Amino acid sequence: MTLAVGPRARLVISRIRPRARRRESGLMIVVAVVLLLGSVSLGATQRELAGQKVSWLPADAGQLIIYLGALFAGHVALVLAGRRADQVLLPTIGLLGGVSLILMERLPQSLVTQSLAGRTFGLASIQLGWLLLALAVITIVALAVRSDAWLRRYKYTWAAAGIGLLLLTFLFGNEVNGALLTIQIGPLSGQPTELIKVILVIFLAGYLSEFRPILVEASMRLGPLRLPPVPYLLPMLAMWAMALGIVVIQRDLGAALLFFAVFLALVYIATARASYVVIGLVLFAAGSAIAYQLFGTVRDRVDIWINPFLDASGKGYQVVQSLYAFARGGILGTGLGAGLPLVGGRLPIPAIHTDFPFAALGEELGLIGVVAILGLYLIVIERGLRVAASAADDFRSLLAAGLTLVVGVQAFIIAAGNLKLIPLTGVTLPFISYGGSSLLANGVVIGLLLALSDRGVEPPPPPQVGRGRPRFLGGSRRAAR
Amino acid sequence: MDPYVVAIWIVRIAFLGGLYLFMFGVTRLLLRDLRAAARDPGGALARLVVVGSDVSEPLRGTVFGLDAVATIGRDVNNSIVVEDEFASTEHATLTFRGRAWYVEDLGSTNGTFVNGLRIEGLRAIGYGDELQVGRVRFRFERSRR
Numbered sequence: 001m002t003l004a005v006g007p008r009a010r011l012v013i014s015r016i017r018p019r020a021r022r023r024e025s026g027l028m029i030v031v032a033v034v035l036l037l038g039s040v041s042l043g044a045t046q047r048e049l050a051g052q053k054v055s056w057l058p059a060d061a062g063q064l065i066i067y068l069g070a071l072f073a074g075h076v077a078l079v080l081a082g083r084r085a086d087q088v089l090l091p092t093i094g095l096l097g098g099v100s101l102i103l104m105e106r107l108p109q110s111l112v113t114q115s116l117a118g119r120t121f122g123l124a125s126i127q128l129g130w131l132l133l134a135l136a137v138i139t140i141v142a143l144a145v146r147s148d149a150w151l152r153r154y155k156y157t158w159a160a161a162g163i164g165l166l167l168l169t170f171l172f173g174n175e176v177n178g179a180l181l182t183i184q185i186g187p188l189s190g191q192p193t194e195l196i197k198v199i200l201v202i203f204l205a206g207y208l209s210e211f212r213p214i215l216v217e218a219s220m221r222l223g224p225l226r227l228p229p230v231p232y233l234l235p236m237l238a239m240w241a242m243a244l245g246i247v248v249i250q251r252d253l254g255a256a257l258l259f260f261a262v263f264l265a266l267v268y269i270a271t272a273r274a275s276y277v278v279i280g281l282v283l284f285a286a287g288s289a290i291a292y293q294l295f296g297t298v299r300d301r302v303d304i305w306i307n308p309f310l311d312a313s314g315k316g317y318q319v320v321q322s323l324y325a326f327a328r329g330g331i332l333g334t335g336l337g338a339g340l341p342l343v344g345g346r347l348p349i350p351a352i353h354t355d356f357p358f359a360a361l362g363e364e365l366g367l368i369g370v371v372a373i374l375g376l377y378l379i380v381i382e383r384g385l386r387v388a389a390s391a392a393d394d395f396r397s398l399l400a401a402g403l404t405l406v407v408g409v410q411a412f413i414i415a416a417g418n419l420k421l422i423p424l425t426g427v428t429l430p431f432i433s434y435g436g437s438s439l440l441a442n443g444v445v446i447g448l449l450l451a452l453s454d455r456g457v458e459p460p461p462p463p464q465v466g467r468g469r470p471r472f473l474g475g476s477r478r479a480a481r
Numbered sequence: 482m483d484p485y486v487v488a489i490w491i492v493r494i495a496f497l498g499g500l501y502l503f504m505f506g507v508t509r510l511l512l513r514d515l516r517a518a519a520r521d522p523g524g525a526l527a528r529l530v531v532v533g534s535d536v537s538e539p540l541r542g543t544v545f546g547l548d549a550v551a552t553i554g555r556d557v558n559n560s561i562v563v564e565d566e567f568a569s570t571e572h573a574t575l576t577f578r579g580r581a582w583y584v585e586d587l588g589s590t591n592g593t594f595v596n597g598l599r600i601e602g603l604r605a606i607g608y609g610d611e612l613q614v615g616r617v618r619f620r621f622e623r624s625r626r
Contacts, residue, residue, distance in 0.1 A: 023510055030506055034499030041492040044485075054485050056492075088507055095503060213605035216581045272581075335493040365497060372500035379507050392622045393609025 019082040021075070027091035028075055032068050035098040038336060039064050042106055045337035059105050059337075063128050067101055070132045074139040078450075081143050086387065086453040092379045093138065093446050096431040097131045099373065103357055104128075104434060106337050106364070111353055112434065123353060123434065130436040134443035141447025148452070152395045155206030162199035165192040166242075170249050193255045194428075194441035197410075200259060201266075201402035208270040209394035215271045239263050240283045247291050253301060254425035257413055260284060262405045269401050270394070305423035321348040322359035322418050326370075333366030340364075353434040355426050358418040373432075374415065380446075381408040387453040400452050403445045526577055526624060527608070529561065533618035538564035546624060551575045553614050554587075567591045568615030575621075581605045582621070584612060591615065 039058035047055055058064050071094040078085060101124065109122030121129075151158070169192050174182045182191050208215070214232055243260040246252055264280040291298040300315055308316030308323070325348070328339060340348065340363060349356045362370045384404025391397040407430045414433075417424035428438040529551075531543045545551075545561050552559040554572040563572065569589035576583050585603045586593040593600050594613035606612070612619045 027503065027506055030499070030503045034496065034503060037492060037496040037499050041489065041496050044489045044492060048485065048489065088510065091503075092507070095500075209607060209609065212607045213581070216605055332494070332497070335489065336496070368497050369500065372497065372504065375504050376500075379504065382511070390623070391608075394607045395609060397608065397623065 016080060017082040018080050019084065021079050021087050024075055024078070024087040024091060027088065028072060028094070031071070031091050031095045031098065034095065035064060035068065035102065038099070038102045039105075042102055042336040045335055046106075049337065059102070060124065063101060063105065063124060064098075067098060067128060067131060070135045071097075074135050077139050077143060083142070083450075084455045085142060085450045086383050088379060089383050089446055089450055089453075090138070092376055092383070093431055094135075096373075096376055097134070099361070100357070100432040100434075101128060101131060102336065103360060103432065104353065107340075107353055107360070108347065111347075127434050130439045133436070134431075134439040137440055137443035138447040138450065141444055142450035142454075145448065145451035148396060148399070151202050151399065152206050152209075155203050155210075158199050158206075159203040162196045162203065165196050165199070166246070166250075168192060173250070191435070191437040193250075193252060194437040195444075197255070197258060197262070197406050198403070198441055198444055201262065201399065201406055204263060204266050205395050205398035205402055208266060209398055212270050212394060215267075215276075216273070237283075240280075240287065244287050244291070247287075247295070247298070251295070251297050252426070253298065253423075254413060254427035257425055258406070258410055258427060261409045261413075262402060265405050265409070266398060266402050269388075270398055301423040301425065305420060308420065318349050318351065318356065319420055319424055322356055323420060325349070325356075325359040325363040326419065329363040329366045329370075331367045333362075333364050333369055336364050338364065351426075354428060355414065355424075355433070356418055357429050357432045357434075358415045361432075362418070374411075377408060377411040377430075380404070383453075384408075384449050387449055391452065396452055400449060403449055407442060407445055527582060528622050528624045529575075529612070529619040530622055531617060532611070532620045535616065536565075537616055538562070539617065547575060547577075549577045554589075563614050563617050565615035565617055568617070572614050573612075575606070582607075589614075 036058060039060070040056055043057055043059035044055070046059060047053070071090075074090060074094075078090070104127040105124040107123055109124060112123045112126055114121050114126055169183060172183055174184060211232060240260065243256040243263075246256040246259070260280070264277060264284075267276045267280070268274075288298075292302060303310070304316045304319055308319040310316060312320045325339070328334060333339070340352075340360065349359060352360050358370070358373070361373055365372075381404055384400055384407070388397045388400035388404065391400055410427050411430055413422070413425060414427050414429050416422045428435055430442045431439065526549060527547045529545045529547060531539050531541050534541045539545075539561075548560070551561060552571065552574050553561045553563060553568075554570050555563055555565070555568045556570045559571065567590075569587070569591070571587050572589045573587055573593040574585050576585070582605070583603050584593065584595060584600065584606045586600055594611075595604060595606055596611050597613075606621055608621060608623045610621050612621055
């Protein structure tokens with residue numbers, strides 16, 4: 001049988017040159033073995049606690065096989081496309097996602113249920129679906145994005161889209177735990193903030209790379225600080241106002257903190273000037289003080305952070321339970337499946353699958369396991385900053401750094417919040433928390449990082465400033481000395 | 482002790498160990514990359530890629546590695562020699578000063594252009610900017626490592 005292949009398709013096929021990605025393959029095998037061990041450990045523990053007979057089957061072999069299959073499919077797609085993209089990112093994300101799947105299999109399946117086509121799916125099945133979609137997004141973005149011109153050309157359009165999404169949330173958002181977060185369109189609901197953080201980074205990378213020379217050459221003096229001319233300070237103030245706006249209108253402290261932290265870090269990366277960080281921190285302190293005075297939610301969070309035990313069965317309940325969970329875990333943990341006894345038929349931490357997965361891991365994997373999870377995030381950050389450091393131009397470099405920071409800072413904010421290191425704010429633990437929006441947005445981030453790390457990516461387009469490039473016609477110019 | 486419990490603990494610890502095995506593998510790759518980078522002598526700070534040159538030397542596609550100070554001009558003593566009748570003998574310099582790169586026009590007859598705009602004296606330049614000397618256009622890039 002011969003396949004009818006058009007000339008166009010034949011051209012595409014002829015240009016495919018598979019290239020082995022040995023490091024990635026090796027790490028993938030480690031990931032598969034580790035996830036299998038985790039799943040077996042969970043299965044054995046669950047059967048022991050249920051008083052069933054000894055068996056060494058994984059907790060849910062079907063889900064594990066589907067997940068690993070999808071992960072390997074992504075790997076094979078990158079190999080077949082012959083991309084020279086980073087080889088560590090995909091296995092690391094695969095491991096984090098696998099830990100997420102095991103954790104969701106371990107939690108009570110009734111936490112989240114959804115009926116589809118007459119069947120009811122529990123927590124782990126839904127999360128598996130989102131994980132598969134996220135892996136697909138990573139692979140497709142990594143393979144499809146061959147040029148960043150569409151990102152850098154339309155930075156103000158992106159900014160407008162971001163603000164539009166934000167306004168949409170203000171107008172039509174549903175309230176979750178006192179914060180306006182989700183938008184409902186028909187049966188689908190999503191959290192636009194997750195997407196806004198990616199858009200924000202695209203805009204900031206475009207803006208900062210264009211005005212970097214001016215921002216670096218600070219010209220105005222204010223005491224010991226050297227500042228750029230006032231017009232170039234305005235975006236900084238606008239950013240600050242926007243973060244404060246998110247706190248005021250949306251009451252979403254986590255997103256505000258994340259946006260502002262990523263913004264400050266990017267400004268510092270672009271200019272290497274400590275004065276901007278100082279200004280930013282002063283603005284942050286002022287904003288926090290104002291928010292503390294005006295808003296009950298902010299005051300609650302800070303009070304809980306200072307002493308959760310004052311109201312241990314009320315406002316401080318989740319944080320107290322989170323601390324207990326870490327304490328129960330100790331160094332080695334209780335083992336997957338052996339922690340979290342139900343208290344009076346209820347989970348001690350209601351939001352364990354979204355806001356407190358780090359506490360769950362702390363209990364069941366112990367200090368050693370939690371340090372390993374943080375290590376995995378460090379690997380992601382290291383790879384991302386490496387992409388940034390070897391990018392050909394400022395825009396690409398800032399974009400890679402910003403995308404990396406979005407994931408890194410978010411992981412820090414929620415992990416530190418769970419540990420009562422900083423006030424708890426509701427952001428997701430990237431790739432581990434339950435939730436589609438977060439998984440897909442972070443999938444876009446990792447896909448873009450993979451695309452940017454590819455050495456075959458298109459060289460940066462010429463700058464836009466002063467498009468009318470000087471064209472000297474014969475007589476209009478004198479020959480030089 | 483119940484052998485089943487002991488076996489479960491072995492699996493649990495093997496899982497934790499596996500997480501560290503993964504990190505160990507990644508760290509080894511990182512160290513290998515770092516050593517390879519350290520062995521590589523080409524320690525250029527940045528590079529200039531010729532993106533447009535129709536009638537003169539250097540030809541399109543030529544890549545120049547830059548040290549902290551680089552001079553551009555028609556004279557053979559410049560670090561980047563531009564064989565173009567519209568370039569001055571000593572046309573411009575590119576310098577790295579701690580935080581940023583700067584380009585300075587050395588009073589050339591036909592001027593130095595950054596992103597199509599003629600510069601006066603010293604100007605900061607970012608990676609990705611386009612530099613024009615005579616009829617030769619360069620793209621200023623971060624060096625690949």
